[in-house]
Amino acid sequence: MPNVWGLHMPIGIGLDAIDKRRVSIGWAKMGDLSKLPKDREAIKTAIATAYPEKKQGAIPVEAGVIYRFVHEINAGDYVVYPSKHDRMVNIGKFTGEFIYETGPADDDDGFPNSRTVEWLGHFPRSEFNQSALYEIGSFITLFRIKNHTAEFLGKIDPSASGEPEDDQDALPDDDSVSSTVTRQAEETTEDFVIKRIHExxxxxxxxxxxxxxxxxxxxxxxxxxxxxxxxxxxxxxxxxxxxxxxxxxxxxxxxxxxxxxxxxxxxxxxxxxxxxxxxxxxxxxxxxxxxxxxxxxxxxxxxxxxxxxxxxxxxxxxxxxxxxxxxxxxxxxxxxx
Missing domain, CATH: 3.40.1350.10 (Trna Endonuclease; Chain: A, domain 1)
Known part of the structure; x- marks a missing residue:
C-alpha cells in the first residue's frame, strides 16, 4: 500500500517545485544524501560532523527526515506539499528518481537533494477541513500523513486509500515545537479568515x-x-x-x-x-x-x-x-x- 508523505519547503525552493516536477531538501554540507548508508546512527554522525553547531536534541529528528527521504520513499508513494507562496495544496506521486544537483560552491544553505514527482493536482487550502490542514502543518520537513489520507487522496484518486504505519522517530526539541506552534497558529487564523470571507x-x-x-x-x-x-x-x-x-x-x-x-x-x-x-x-x-x-x-x-x-x-x-x-x-x- 503506498505511503502518503507530507513535505515542507521554503518559498524560494517551493517556487520551482511544480515546474521542475521535484521536491527538495537541504543539508548541502553533507553532499549527496543518497550515498549515506541505510543506518540512522551513521546519518546522525554525518549530521553532527557537517553541522557541529546543531543542538543534540535536533539531530535525531533531522536524521529521521534524511533517512525517510533517501531510504523509505518509494515510486508510487504520494506526496502532499502545502506551498506557502500561493496557498495551494499540491498533491503528486513520487516517480522514484533521486537527483543530486550541486549549486554555488559556497551555498551551504542550498537544497541540492531532490526526488522527482508527477504532480496530479493543485487545490486551494480552503477546500480542506481545518484538521487536515493542521496535520500537514507538521514541525518536521518530511513526515507521514496518517489521519487524513482519504481526504487528500480523494482529490486526485477516489479509489486510493491506505494508512501508513506509526512513525517511531524521535520527538522534536522545544524550539522546533514552539516555532511550529507559532506558524500553525498564524496559518490556522489565516485559513479561518479566508474561508469565512469566501463562504x-x-x-x-x-x-x-x-x-x-x-x-x-x-x-x-x-x-x-x-x-x-x-x-x-x-x-x-x-x-x-x-x-x-x-x-x-x-x-x-x-x-x-x-x-x-x-x-x-x-x-x-x-x-x-x-x-x-x-x-x-x-x-x-x-x-x-x-x-x-x-x-x-x-x-x-x-x-x-x-x-x-x-x-x-x-x-x-x-x-x-x-x-x-x-x-x-x-x-x-x-x-x-
Missing part, C-alpha cells in the same frame, strides 16, 4: 468589504454598479471628494484559486493617465503576474495572505458587522525570530 460573502459583498477596508486605510471609496462596472469594482481616491488624481481602480475576485495574466491584463486595459490598478483576491497570483507587478509602477496586487495581514492590522477599525463575520481575538505565541 459567507457573495462576490458583490466582497467588493463592499474591500471598499470598507480601504476606507479604514484612509481612502475615499465608492463601489461601482454591478451592471456597468467595466470590470472595475471599486474606485478609490486620496482626497475626500474624489476629484484629485491619482485614481485607484480596484478589481476584486473572491476566488481562492490562482489569478492569471489575462485577468490582470483586463484591469490594466481600463487605466488611463493618472490612474492606478489594484487587484485583490483571496487566492494567489501566477508567477508571471507577480513579475508584471514588479515591472509596472501602476499595478499593485494583494493576494489572500496580504489581505489577511491588512485585515489583522486594521481589525479594530472594522465595523461591528465585519468583526462579527470574522471573530478574532489577540493571543500571544512564541517569537523565536
Amino acid at each position: 459567507r460573502l457573495s462576490g458583490h459583498e466582497f467588493e463592499h468589504f474591500i471598499a470598507h477596508l480601504l476606507e479604514r486605510m484612509g481612502y475615499t471609496v465608492r463601489v461601482t454598479q454591478k451592471s456597468s462596472d467595466g470590470g472595475i469594482d471599486v474606485i478609490a481616491h486620496n482626497d475626500k471628494l474624489g476629484f484629485e488624481p491619482p485614481i485607484i481602480k480596484v478589481q476584486c475576485k473572491r476566488t481562492t484559486s490562482q489569478i492569471n495574466e489575462t485577468q490582470v491584463r483586463e484591469l490594466l486595459g481600463t487605466l488611463v493617465e493618472g490612474e492606478y490598478g489594484l487587484f485583490v483576491t483571496l487566492g494567489a497570483f501566477a508567477p508571471k503576474v507577480r513579475q508584471s507587478e514588479r515591472n509596472l509602477s501602476k499595478l499593485r496586487l494583494i493576494d489572500g495572505e496580504q489581505l489577511f495581514d491588512l485585515i489583522v492590522k486594521h481589525y479594530a477599525e472594522l465595523s461591528p458587522r465585519y468583526r462579527t463575520l470574522i471573530p478574532l481575538r489577540q493571543i500571544y505565541v512564541p517569537d523565536l525570530g
Whole structure:
C-alpha cells in the first residue's frame, strides 16, 4: 500500500517545485544524501560532523527526515506539499528518481537533494477541513500523513486509500515545537479568515468589504454598479471628494484559486493617465503576474495572505458587522525570530 508523505519547503525552493516536477531538501554540507548508508546512527554522525553547531536534541529528528527521504520513499508513494507562496495544496506521486544537483560552491544553505514527482493536482487550502490542514502543518520537513489520507487522496484518486504505519522517530526539541506552534497558529487564523470571507460573502459583498477596508486605510471609496462596472469594482481616491488624481481602480475576485495574466491584463486595459490598478483576491497570483507587478509602477496586487495581514492590522477599525463575520481575538505565541 503506498505511503502518503507530507513535505515542507521554503518559498524560494517551493517556487520551482511544480515546474521542475521535484521536491527538495537541504543539508548541502553533507553532499549527496543518497550515498549515506541505510543506518540512522551513521546519518546522525554525518549530521553532527557537517553541522557541529546543531543542538543534540535536533539531530535525531533531522536524521529521521534524511533517512525517510533517501531510504523509505518509494515510486508510487504520494506526496502532499502545502506551498506557502500561493496557498495551494499540491498533491503528486513520487516517480522514484533521486537527483543530486550541486549549486554555488559556497551555498551551504542550498537544497541540492531532490526526488522527482508527477504532480496530479493543485487545490486551494480552503477546500480542506481545518484538521487536515493542521496535520500537514507538521514541525518536521518530511513526515507521514496518517489521519487524513482519504481526504487528500480523494482529490486526485477516489479509489486510493491506505494508512501508513506509526512513525517511531524521535520527538522534536522545544524550539522546533514552539516555532511550529507559532506558524500553525498564524496559518490556522489565516485559513479561518479566508474561508469565512469566501463562504459567507457573495462576490458583490466582497467588493463592499474591500471598499470598507480601504476606507479604514484612509481612502475615499465608492463601489461601482454591478451592471456597468467595466470590470472595475471599486474606485478609490486620496482626497475626500474624489476629484484629485491619482485614481485607484480596484478589481476584486473572491476566488481562492490562482489569478492569471489575462485577468490582470483586463484591469490594466481600463487605466488611463493618472490612474492606478489594484487587484485583490483571496487566492494567489501566477508567477508571471507577480513579475508584471514588479515591472509596472501602476499595478499593485494583494493576494489572500496580504489581505489577511491588512485585515489583522486594521481589525479594530472594522465595523461591528465585519468583526462579527470574522471573530478574532489577540493571543500571544512564541517569537523565536
